[in-house]
Amino acid sequence: MKPGYEQIYKRPETLLPKRMHYCPGCFHSTIHKIIMEIVEEWDIQDKVIGVCPVGCSVFAYDYLDIDMQEAAHGRAAAVATGIKRMLPDKIVFSYQGDGDLAAIGTAETIHACNRGENFTFIFINNGIYGMTGGQMAPTTLEGQKTTTSPYGREPATTGMPIKMSELVSQLISVAYVERVSCNTPANTRKAKRAIEKAFKIQMKGLGTTFIEVVSNCPSNWKCTPEESLEWIKEKALPYFPLGVFKEPAKEEVE
Amino acid sequence: MLQEMIFAGFGGQGVLSMGTLLAYAAMKEGKEVSWMPSYGPEMRGGTANCMVNISDEPISSPIVSEYDVAVVLNQPSLKKFESRVKKDGILIWESTHIKEPPTRKDITVIPLPAVEKATNDLKNVKVMNMLLLGALVKLKNTVKKESLMIALKDTLPRRHHHLIPLNEQAINLGMSLV
Amino acid sequence: MAETRFMKGNEALGEAAIRAGLQGYFGYPITPQSEVVEYLALQEPNHNYVLIQAESELAAVNMVYGAAAAGARVMTTTSSPGFSLMQEGISYIACSELPCVFANIVRGGPGLGTIQPSQSDYFQATKGGGHGDYHLIVLGPNSVQETVDHIYLAFELADKYRSPVMLLSDGAIGQMMEKVVLPDPIEYKPDKPWATTGKTPDRERNIITSLFIQAEIMEQRNLKLQEKFKKITENEVRYEEYKLDDVEYIIVSFGLCSRISKKVVDQARESGIKMGLFRPITLWPFPTKPIEELASINSVKCFISVEMNAGQMVEDVKLSVNGKKPVYFYGRTGGIVPTPDEIINHIKENLL
Numbered sequence: 001m002k003p004g005y006e007q008i009y010k011r012p013e014t015l016l017p018k019r020m021h022y023c024p025g026c027f028h029s030t031i032h033k034i035i036m037e038i039v040e041e042w043d044i045q046d047k048v049i050g051v052c053p054v055g056c057s058v059f060a061y062d063y064l065d066i067d068m069q070e071a072a073h074g075r076a077a078a079v080a081t082g083i084k085r086m087l088p089d090k091i092v093f094s095y096q097g098d099g100d101l102a103a104i105g106t107a108e109t110i111h112a113c114n115r116g117e118n119f120t121f122i123f124i125n126n127g128i129y130g131m132t133g134g135q136m137a138p139t140t141l142e143g144q145k146t147t148t149s150p151y152g153r154e155p156a157t158t159g160m161p162i163k164m165s166e167l168v169s170q171l172i173s174v175a176y177v178e179r180v181s182c183n184t185p186a187n188t189r190k191a192k193r194a195i196e197k198a199f200k201i202q203m204k205g206l207g208t209t210f211i212e213v214v215s216n217c218p219s220n221w222k223c224t225p226e227e228s229l230e231w232i233k234e235k236a237l238p239y240f241p242l243g244v245f246k247e248p249a250k251e252e253v254e
Numbered sequence: 255m256l257q258e259m260i261f262a263g264f265g266g267q268g269v270l271s272m273g274t275l276l277a278y279a280a281m282k283e284g285k286e287v288s289w290m291p292s293y294g295p296e297m298r299g300g301t302a303n304c305m306v307n308i309s310d311e312p313i314s315s316p317i318v319s320e321y322d323v324a325v326v327l328n329q330p331s332l333k334k335f336e337s338r339v340k341k342d343g344i345l346i347w348e349s350t351h352i353k354e355p356p357t358r359k360d361i362t363v364i365p366l367p368a369v370e371k372a373t374n375d376l377k378n379v380k381v382m383n384m385l386l387l388g389a390l391v392k393l394k395n396t397v398k399k400e401s402l403m404i405a406l407k408d409t410l411p412r413r414h415h416h417l418i419p420l421n422e423q424a425i426n427l428g429m430s431l432v
Numbered sequence: 433m434a435e436t437r438f439m440k441g442n443e444a445l446g447e448a449a450i451r452a453g454l455q456g457y458f459g460y461p462i463t464p465q466s467e468v469v470e471y472l473a474l475q476e477p478n479h480n481y482v483l484i485q486a487e488s489e490l491a492a493v494n495m496v497y498g499a500a501a502a503g504a505r506v507m508t509t510t511s512s513p514g515f516s517l518m519q520e521g522i523s524y525i526a527c528s529e530l531p532c533v534f535a536n537i538v539r540g541g542p543g544l545g546t547i548q549p550s551q552s553d554y555f556q557a558t559k560g561g562g563h564g565d566y567h568l569i570v571l572g573p574n575s576v577q578e579t580v581d582h583i584y585l586a587f588e589l590a591d592k593y594r595s596p597v598m599l600l601s602d603g604a605i606g607q608m609m610e611k612v613v614l615p616d617p618i619e620y621k622p623d624k625p626w627a628t629t630g631k632t633p634d635r636e637r638n639i640i641t642s643l644f645i646q647a648e649i650m651e652q653r654n655l656k657l658q659e660k661f662k663k664i665t666e667n668e669v670r671y672e673e674y675k676l677d678d679v680e681y682i683i684v685s686f687g688l689c690s691r692i693s694k695k696v697v698d699q700a701r702e703s704g705i706k707m708g709l710f711r712p713i714t715l716w717p718f719p720t721k722p723i724e725e726l727a728s729i730n731s732v733k734c735f736i737s738v739e740m741n742a743g744q745m746v747e748d749v750k751l752s753v754n755g756k757k758p759v760y761f762y763g764r765t766g767g768i769v770p771t772p773d774e775i776i777n778h779i780k781e782n783l784l
Contacts, residue, residue, distance in 0.1 A: 065631065067631045
């Protein structure tokens, strides 16, 4: 580095130097990065175990340089439960999409939360099934077009988008629930702080931690990455408001 | 010597515990034992039964079609199992409640008014099953009485240990009636 | 500290697992298996294992997946409908090569069926059960004692082959009480360098997955599994022979049925019929060779597979006999246990 220059940004070394398979503009790569920044900054590579879902991030273990397990579709919460109960001193997280966490795996999600399983859900909510080619998700917005709701989601027959953060925050054993996004640099920083806080609460053993990230899918939303940011701001966030739904008292966390 | 037995009656009459006690006592005497209950919906208010096999050799089938001894405590069980007692076998039946007696002539039939005796002589109808067990043990020499007492002590929860003397009385009474 | 007790099959199963070094149990109540969960729940404060009553068998099997991949000695137990629900997870576990133990206390099916004992899950247990090409090592205990012994063996084989192992038991063995000698407890020290326990600087990261999206790589994984199954087939076949010298009629039966068949053999011998029993103890790998050898004996007239189902193991018997001798079947379904008398009558009326 030239004298007088200071490196203020770099790829964390815990994020393997590979070209990711994610589409341009997709938040997955951003979220992977902020998780791995925390792992590097906290020097906890030997303490973290992650669980991959089925969905676009099924290959997350290709990029994250930590021990990982691949779960069956929807079962990440049960798998994470098994890991954390056997290795209570480790930091365990599941990384799940909306189809995984809020459709096929709803029972596992709710019951892991209800038991207060002491791991962190990182819930990527982009309102669509990405990997299988853009089908309707439980979180698809009213009127939103997908390949299985080609005329727009019809609440009369498909219900309204499920609000998981609001739902799980009702459960007594859940310690911390926050909804974040990565649609602006400021929000990305907030997202990182939320995951840090979740890990901290997990290390304290205070209960289930649940971070929902309102995310995007330019490819299946059939728009540009910029337009996807606009969609999040205009359509998604009014229905899925950002913020903390539940948290422990400050003195408990510190 | 292999003895194949069945205990049958209503759920709650203590047929399963009779079988358990006998099998446990036999095990304590070094015998091979198996205890096979009827389980499931039958347990809930209907009939219950258990098959008990006791032998000096390892037991092949825990489920058999015919019995050396049947102890029956209600009419449906008598109807079901009378025909399944082996020729020259023993059928002990509770004669206070069962109104239609068995009819076979090729087996030894022992009527025992266990309910009446337990109610009148021991003031506790619940131990009528022990009366029947006492009678069985007397007739078949399956186990020693002392072994039954050990079985009672080992299998009854501690909080019920004060009932052991009453159970012993019932066993003695049963033994004296046959 | 081996000790003799008078125990129910299901409770003995739980006790055996504790003594074999159980670290995690994940289960869901279902008749006629629930006593296993209940027993383990009762004993939990005295031991170091984790017990979770899961929200479903689906969740239970995936907790097993996570815990086994974290390196622990883990088990789940269920009965038929629950075992069907677990098939998804078992397929993933088989492909990811995770050591763990299953017990299916079989009840009569199909559907919700009955809660009475049955052997109608033989196909499901021995032919894979879930999707894809795989086998579990399947043990068929026929007594409370063997249930205990097989739990020890199952954990040992699971670790030896990095493979799921199951006990195919049934409601009767689960519910009956017998004398049982409980072996000494094991102090279990897992040695699983592949487990996800947190990446340390001295090794590459460990990944547990059953996803190999390129066909060529997936084929390699399959070949590796097949190689393992071959090794298991060569080394782990177990069976019992009863009165097979000079035999003419061979009953083949497993589990509870083999106990009943033993009595049939004794009764037949008393009336001068040269009958014997061949009992597969490992249902997978199936004892094909010993049966084939028996079929080659001149004096042997036929085989009769006796099962508590509509005829499942009989297919493996036929494959083993390979046309050398006739193979017949007798069975009862729906939770009905055949009695020795009806079996012997059937044989006398139809086969002699």
